[in-house]
Amino acid sequence: xxxxxxxxxxxxxxxxxxxxxxxxxxxxxxxxxxxxxxxxxxxxxxxxxxxxxxxxxxxxxxxxxxxxxxxxxxxxxxxxxxxxxxxxxxxxxxxxxxxxxxxxxxxxxxxxxxxxxxx
Amino acid sequence: xxxxxxxxxxxxxxxxxxxxxxxxxxxxxxxxxxxxxxxxxxxxxxxxxxxxxxxxxxxxxxxxxxxxxxxxxxxxxxxxxxxxxxxxxxxxxxxxxxxxxxxxxxxxxxxxxxxxxxxxxxxxxxxxxxxxxxxxxxxxxxxxxxxxxxxxxxxxxxxxxxxxxxxxxxxxxxxxxxxxxxxxxxxxxxxxxxxxxxxxxxxxxxxxxxxxxxxxxxxxxxxxxxxxxxxxxxxxxxxxxxxxxxxxxxxxxxxxxxxxxxxxxxxxxxxxxxxxxxxxxxxxxxxxxxxxxxxxxxxxxxxxxxxxxxxxxxxxxxxxxxxxxxxxxxxxxxxxxxxxxxxxxxxxxxxxxxxxxxxxxxxxxxxxxxxxxxxxxxxxxxxxxxxxxxxxxxxxxxxxxxxxxxxxxxxxxxxxxxxxxxxxxxxxxxxxxxxxx
Numbered sequence: 001x002x003x004x005x006x007x008x009x010x011x012x013x014x015x016x017x018x019x020x021x022x023x024x025x026x027x028x029x030x031x032x033x034x035x036x037x038x039x040x041x042x043x044x045x046x047x048x049x050x051x052x053x054x055x056x057x058x059x060x061x062x063x064x065x066x067x068x069x070x071x072x073x074x075x076x077x078x079x080x081x082x083x084x085x086x087x088x089x090x091x092x093x094x095x096x097x098x099x100x101x102x103x104x105x106x107x108x109x110x111x112x113x114x115x116x117x118x119x
Numbered sequence: 120x121x122x123x124x125x126x127x128x129x130x131x132x133x134x135x136x137x138x139x140x141x142x143x144x145x146x147x148x149x150x151x152x153x154x155x156x157x158x159x160x161x162x163x164x165x166x167x168x169x170x171x172x173x174x175x176x177x178x179x180x181x182x183x184x185x186x187x188x189x190x191x192x193x194x195x196x197x198x199x200x201x202x203x204x205x206x207x208x209x210x211x212x213x214x215x216x217x218x219x220x221x222x223x224x225x226x227x228x229x230x231x232x233x234x235x236x237x238x239x240x241x242x243x244x245x246x247x248x249x250x251x252x253x254x255x256x257x258x259x260x261x262x263x264x265x266x267x268x269x270x271x272x273x274x275x276x277x278x279x280x281x282x283x284x285x286x287x288x289x290x291x292x293x294x295x296x297x298x299x300x301x302x303x304x305x306x307x308x309x310x311x312x313x314x315x316x317x318x319x320x321x322x323x324x325x326x327x328x329x330x331x332x333x334x335x336x337x338x339x340x341x342x343x344x345x346x347x348x349x350x351x352x353x354x355x356x357x358x359x360x361x362x363x364x365x366x367x368x369x370x371x372x373x374x375x376x377x378x379x380x381x382x383x384x385x386x387x388x389x390x391x392x393x394x395x396x397x398x399x400x401x402x403x404x405x406x407x408x409x410x411x412x413x414x415x416x417x418x419x420x421x422x423x424x425x426x427x428x429x430x431x432x433x434x435x436x437x438x439x440x441x442x443x444x445x446x447x448x449x450x451x452x453x454x455x456x457x458x459x460x461x462x463x464x465x466x467x468x469x470x471x472x473x474x475x476x477x478x479x480x481x482x483x484x485x486x487x488x489x490x491x492x493x494x495x496x497x498x499x500x501x502x503x504x505x506x507x508x509x510x511x512x513x514x515x516x517x518x519x520x521x522x523x524x525x526x527x528x529x530x531x532x533x534x535x536x537x538x539x540x541x542x543x544x545x546x547x548x549x550x551x552x553x554x555x556x
């Protein structure tokens with residue numbers, strides 16, 4: 001089981017980020033989320049989603065998914081953005097294993113169904 | 120007020136440089152609920168100091184759908200009346216997470232200043248480096264200074280500094296719903312802008328039920344057909360004003376949304392890059408983000424090409440001036456003539472209803488009829504109530520006009536779950552009457 005993200009469906013609303021942080025913090029915050037709407041390229045209107053898994057960093061760009069093993073050197077021409085840095089300090093996605101009624105919270109709360117659970 | 124809140128009201132006196140904090144008392148929430156209810160209360164409390172009050176709705180920044188917005192409450196330089204301007208994009212949410220629910224800005228600074236509000240700390244800073252710069256340059260300067268591209272700003276440009284009646288506060292780089300000349304209100308205080316960033320945690324009294332009910336409401340919202348649509352052209356078509364779809368299509372890039380708002384109300388127009396580009400553009404300023412339906416309608420009616428309309432919107436956003444005022448009051452019909460007219464406008468824009476809510480928002484339902492008959496007076500009364508309710512709870516004001524599933528009943532239910540305060544319909548009716556008075 002895992003999460004897949006269609007960045008072209010994403011509208012950059014940050015619902016995934018809030019839902020994930022709720023799972024971590026039992027309150028409303030953004031700091032603890034392992035899934036983040038990256039939005040630093042505001043003038044370029046370039047946005048998507050980053051997900052930290054246990055061993056991988058998934059960057060869902062409009063042009064496609066990019067999965068890199070954490071610790072491997074990144075392509076310098078494809079820097080994610082400033083908010084990627086603290087991503088590596090966050091806990092990896094556990095698919096909200098303790099949220100029996102919901103499944104992964106980011107999937108449940110995405111208004112665009114841009115985030116889905118796959119086998 | 121322990122829940123759905125930072126518990127703090129910030130009082131800034133620009134004249135004396137005093138920065139004080141007050142506790143947000145539970146009794147005030149029990150009386151005025153939040154958002155516009157409390158910004159108006161604070162405005163009246165400090166009225167002798169000609170305050171600008173910035174605030175968040177009670178549900179802002181939570182899992183309630185479209186809980187995106189904040190509000191600026193001040194006396195409008197354009198109308199002379201107290202007015203409320205929604206804070207959109209992700210700026211409203213950032214205010215709450217920066218550590219304050221409400222910010223009262225009193226007096227005038229002796230020299231140009233800006234406010235830097237971050238993680239529960241508020242600083243009055245010298246704006247010498249950005250005074251004279253446009254909105255884009257100023258926001259970028261502060262982001263670079265702080266080293267954070269996600270810094271959110273409320274900013275004025277040259278129009279506000281020159282105290283134009285049509286000066287607009289802008290959000291980050293973009294035009295805002297400000298049709299009240301609040302940019303002038305900032306300029307007369309020597310206040311260039313306010314920058315926000317925060318990593319706060321908002322506690323919720325019954326967080327499990329709050330989240331569970333939020334998800335149930337979201338599912339009801341998602342069952343509504345209009346969510347198959349996106350963007351500003353669809354909004355213009357839905358209100359029957361003007362068909363912008365074919366006009367905008369050749370320059371439309373993507374659509375995006377305010378925080379957790381299921382309808383993407385923001386459309387990116389690319390004038391200087393191929394709008395079909397999927398990867399990140401290398402062009403520094405490819406276009407503009409906009410959610411100003413009426414400015415685009417006016418530009419199309421004035422005979423602008425979509426590309427020139429986008430370019431004019433970009434210039435108005437940089438200058439910090441209301442694009443609708445530029446088009447309607449200048450009477451000019453070309454990009455160069457309109458740009459040259461920024462400093463010479465006169466006249467006034469039509470208000471809607473009592474003129475206390477922004478006419479940036481259509482004064483009628485969008486996509487769903489909400490059971491209205493079509494009578495104009497009924498629609499205006501409904502619109503003012505809906506804008507008041509959205510402003511009290513922090514709901515994205517355009518989405519509030521689309522989505523009947525976001526009901527007063529479930530906003531009150533979630534607010535009560537979140538705060539452990541019994542907030543009922545009688546109280547909401549009283550606060551709406553107070554706000555609309």
